[in-house]
Amino acid sequence: MSPDTPRVTVHIDAGVADVRLNRPDKRNGLDLAMFLALVEVGEQLAQDHSVRCVVLSGAGKAFCAGLDWPAFLALGEEGSRRLLARGPESPANLAQRAGWVWSELPVPVIAAIHGSTLGGGLQLALACDLRIAAPDTQLSVMEIRYGLIPDMSGSQTLFKLVRPDLARELVYTGRLVAADEAANIGLVTRIAADPHAEALTLARTIASHSPQAIRAGKRLCNEAPPLDVAASFKLETDLQLGLLATPNQIEAVQAALGKRPPVFSDPE
Numbered sequence: 001m002s003p004d005t006p007r008v009t010v011h012i013d014a015g016v017a018d019v020r021l022n023r024p025d026k027r028n029g030l031d032l033a034m035f036l037a038l039v040e041v042g043e044q045l046a047q048d049h050s051v052r053c054v055v056l057s058g059a060g061k062a063f064c065a066g067l068d069w070p071a072f073l074a075l076g077e078e079g080s081r082r083l084l085a086r087g088p089e090s091p092a093n094l095a096q097r098a099g100w101v102w103s104e105l106p107v108p109v110i111a112a113i114h115g116s117t118l119g120g121g122l123q124l125a126l127a128c129d130l131r132i133a134a135p136d137t138q139l140s141v142m143e144i145r146y147g148l149i150p151d152m153s154g155s156q157t158l159f160k161l162v163r164p165d166l167a168r169e170l171v172y173t174g175r176l177v178a179a180d181e182a183a184n185i186g187l188v189t190r191i192a193a194d195p196h197a198e199a200l201t202l203a204r205t206i207a208s209h210s211p212q213a214i215r216a217g218k219r220l221c222n223e224a225p226p227l228d229v230a231a232s233f234k235l236e237t238d239l240q241l242g243l244l245a246t247p248n249q250i251e252a253v254q255a256a257l258g259k260r261p262p263v264f265s266d267p268e
Contacts, residue, residue: 007037009059010045015052015207016200017045024060029068030120032079035098038124042101049266052207052214054109055199056102056128063113064121066142092153095120099127099153103222106215108206112199113188118142123150126157126187129218130202132195133188137179141170160225161186210248210264216240 011018019041021028045051058064072079084093092100102109111125114134119142125131143150150171159167162185182188192198206214216239224232243249248264255262
């Protein structure tokens with residue numbers, strides 16, 4: 001692959017951003033350029049008000065096989081320094097932000113995963129709202145095999161998706177998890193023969209709804225769980241007041257009553 005080939009590609013159509021890791025010859029292994037590209041694309045999409053849903057997938061035979069160790073060892077100390085550097089705009093360092101940026105996006109993100117989804121690759125998928133997996137998907141919190149721990153935002157995602165004891169087992173052992181087990185324990189949302197096509201279909205359904213309601217729904221899902229009852233009820237109310245009687249909310253009601261497709265305006 002040419003050095004000029006983009007590490008991450010983006011195609012936007014009808015409000016759905018189709019984002020693809022584009023290093024198939026390396027099973028989409030994470031090198032420094034891939035980390036930088038993931039953050040850049042995520043930040044660009046966050047500012048694009050025409051985007052209503054995102055699908056994140058990988059080109060070739062794998063979603064992402066994790067860190068490209070030879071590439072980072074070749075960089076020496078400079079590679080580690082850049083990977084662990086924090087910017088002023090986020091509490092996350094570069095490695096963490098490559099995953100966390102997908103959680104921070106104001107719209108839903110669906111990971112379409114297949115083949116090897118390991119280490120940092122799994123943490124990328126876990127930072128998405130939903131994960132649709134091919135039957136051949138193999139997942140692993142594999143950092144322990146290299147004497148490390150999950151460090152790409154996994155501490156904020158893994159423990160919210162699976163039982164604490166199962167999360168500990170995965171962190172401590174680095175064992176491979178097949179797609180069917182992953183679905184049973186909550187690592188993936190469901191299994192599909194063609195996860196990319198399934199994810200795009202789901203994304204188009206999501207994108208057909210009011211974009212303000214989609215964004216408010218993601219805020220509610222992200223922010224409500226750690227709150228106490230009073231704070232979560234206040235959040236519900238505040239978000240709902242921001243939607244009631246707005247043009248898109250009125251259009252949603254009129255379209256439903258008129259049994260016609262709604263026509264929504266993008267957020268300003």
